[in-house]
Amino acid sequence: MKMNHSELENILKNHHREAYLWARQCCGFEDELAKDVLQICYLKILEGKARLQQVEKVKPWLFSVIRFTAIDELRKKGNWVALQENYDLEDEPTENEEELDYQKLLMQLSPMQREVMLMVFYHQLTIAESAEVLQVSLGSARTHYDRGKKRLKELIVKSQNLEYDGK
């Protein structure tokens, strides 16, 4: 299905907030990089380099374009490290703060786990849609989802315990 420039622009405007938040999450919560990534994505889409095939799948498609553009930009900056599926980052001691540091906790998950968690729980995508965004099989996405949940739960409990101990 071919869309004209203004139709595409309207779709992008409608998803702009979520697109920015997702770009930020894909860029390790770096605001400036997220802005650049989003600008590149919008140009790619409006110039027809990234094409929407099914209108009903606009969100997974947009998220996919953003994710791959972010990976490219992070690679250029030398900040992208391809991780194994079952790779878990070493525990970083979380600072004893009043407020839970969401970003820091999420950064302790592997990129795939973090992305599935964010897509499912934050952006309300299904696991199947997340698999499309990540371009992995549904089974693989489910594995990342289960491991991510388990790992994140441990991190949250640990962080809460530290918080209580500090009080």
Place this chain on the structure above:
Amino acid sequence: MENDQLIENFFSDMKKQDQNIRIPEFPETKVRSFNWWIPSGIAATLLLGGFLLTQQEPVAEAPSEVIIISLQENENNEQEFTIEEKAYIDVWESSTSSLLTEF
């Protein structure tokens, strides 16, 4: 389910915190339109060049008519020039033939 509730609360709180994030304005996206004047100009130049190069120089054609100027004696024995225009020369006389006949 308990696990999910913990995680759902985590993301719900994160979303609340993210309400404070300043979302940048939708960027002005100027699509780089392809400038068709450049390839059109090149194509036109090549076409014109090709046309001019392949055009052969016209071969000089022989005049369709021949003008014959001859010196003849009239009835008063006076010599006069006669000028004729012909498509071809039907009679050709050597310019030195008089030497053979008169001497």
